Amino acid sequence: MKQLMIPATALCALALPAHADLTVMSWGGAYERSQVEAYNKPFTAETGIAINMMAADNPAASIKSMVEAGNVTIDVADLEYTDAVRLCDEGALEEIDPAILPAAPDGTPATEDFLPGALTDCAVASMVFSTVYGFDTTKFPDEKPSTLGDFFDTDAFPGKRGLRRGPKINLELALMADGVPPEEVYETLATDEGVDRAFAKLDTIKSQITWWEAGAQPPQLLADGEVAMTTAYNGRLFAAMVAENKPFEIVWDGQVLEYELFAIPRGAPNLEDALEYIKFATGTERLANQTKWISYGPARRSSIPLVGLFEDEETEMTPHLPTNEDNLRNSLQSSYEFWVDHEMEIAERFNTWLAQ
Template identity: 75%
Template sequence: MKKLLILTTALAAAASAAHADITVISWGGAYEKSQVEAYNRPFTAQTGIAVKMLAADNPAAPIKSMVESNNVGVDVADVEYTDAIRLCDDGLLEEIDPAILPPAPDGTPATEDFLPGALTDCAVGSMVFSTVYGYDVTKFPDEKPSMIADFFDTEKFPGKRGMRKSARANLEMALMAEGVPAAEVYDVLATPEGLDRAFAKLDTIKRNVVWWEAGAQPPQLLADGEVVMTTAYNGRLFTAVVTENKPFAMVWDGQVYEYELFVIPKGAPNKDAALEYIKFATDTQRLADQTKWISYGPARKSSLSLVGLYEDGKTEMAPHMPTAEANLANALRSSYEFWVDRDIEINERFSTWLAE
């Protein structure tokens, strides 16, 4: 009788979820396309649940106001790590039990299969993306930039730079350009002297910087000739080079990589369907499938061996992952512990610095 009750309850939940279309807010562009192809289309085909996509410069931004006004219009949001932790701590997200996530094909539990830190109380990691810098190869016919220090060297490599209008990643890159080893960056940045040192490094190129806010902007800045180098999300640069044949090159030295994660806003109108979507989208095969459309690394260990070709049918994707061994030589994993505690304070300083 108890088993029958459990089965009936499960079937009722599945039936409820099956009739509830969901809305997912993400980042737009090539990243959204990869989600539509790898997750949304097969999810709808399997469950009958339609998925509507919304795009934002930062999908975390509207969640706080939605939840606090009791007017939540999205079911799933794709957010950065620091935002996932902060929103969860503020009680603005639904908790997600990792026990509901599908195991790896060999039976390894999800809690052991996801990369370290990819599962939190309220979020499930999907991809590893990276902030790198790229440059227009036609602007440097002789010596090519190859290190993070070259981005800050406007004498050796003259021209405008593009940078995201945010302190995060910029300060870390500034210290690595100063010669601080990746393993020591956050220890240095946590001190007043270290923070001053990072801002002083940014000072050296400030008058040459064009600031960007949306992920689609950096490749366009390069294409339009407004900058000769720019920081960017690695997937955006990859798409510009491989699918649009842009004369750009990417520099992995000094990359800052982090997770993208799925969360469910507190009070999401279709929570059950949202959970089904996250379970589906973060299984081993789907995360591997996403790499067919974008060069972000899957957050599950069991997905890595399944990474194959790009959608062009010829480009091997494994070497283009932020987590490829060759790309990790001088790489930094973004520290949510550091930024959760200091994000507001440092970004206020950054805004003041920008206005000076």
């Protein structure tokens, strides 16, 4: 009887379970590209699972709508801290046991290796980003802006200002520009007088503000000459400056730092593979590798010594990270506790102020 010979490659293929593609919702632009290069490509190479990326101005809104409608088509979402905590409290996210996350190369458990606050009940931080402001150097050939106060000084530094549409970060920046030390910002904002003070500071430039909503917009506003200065995510400005050779400069004074986190919507179609993706993406090496593509700081201590060069193989990335010691002077760690407690009423006040 003739023996049927089956190629070894075919046997391997038969032994592997079938996997559906994973869908990851992120923010688009240079940030999404960094995730594709650092996480998605090696994950697919290792597991055979393809990754489909979707971009949103804010993934939290899409996730909330999907969960409420009972029609979740996203497996993993990249969320801001406040949104991750709020959606978790609302039952819209799956819980993630930190014990499943990979240890550091030296064996340090993930719970000790991640930076403080980087692990929540439903989300795992990947990167530390910050809101800074940048300016077009051609608009200021003589004296250049160098402090947060200069952003609000349209007499000394004339021109339109770009701000993200919403109260979060803007109120903090306004108070710091008005002389409130970073360590007193949230204590001040928790009072009616403090909120009044922040809006009064914003009033001084209100007529000069161009509002943006998506992270890709601020560098474009600068490039198009629509604004002379704009707040922006530091990685977006870095990409424009280094990768595109735009004549921009970052002012780190008064930067507001935040975590960006991976979460899984409740009812995600591929829960187990989504967990594997998050475990893979938040490993020490992967988080360090992401800095090759964008200037955000890794959320793990063990990743920091592994940070090297930008993709141009020339630019040292450490000086461009928001977590670099030189960039942390007069910086503020965003308080998700404050915004979870106060976002609704302050957002209502902001919308009324905007319409006036």
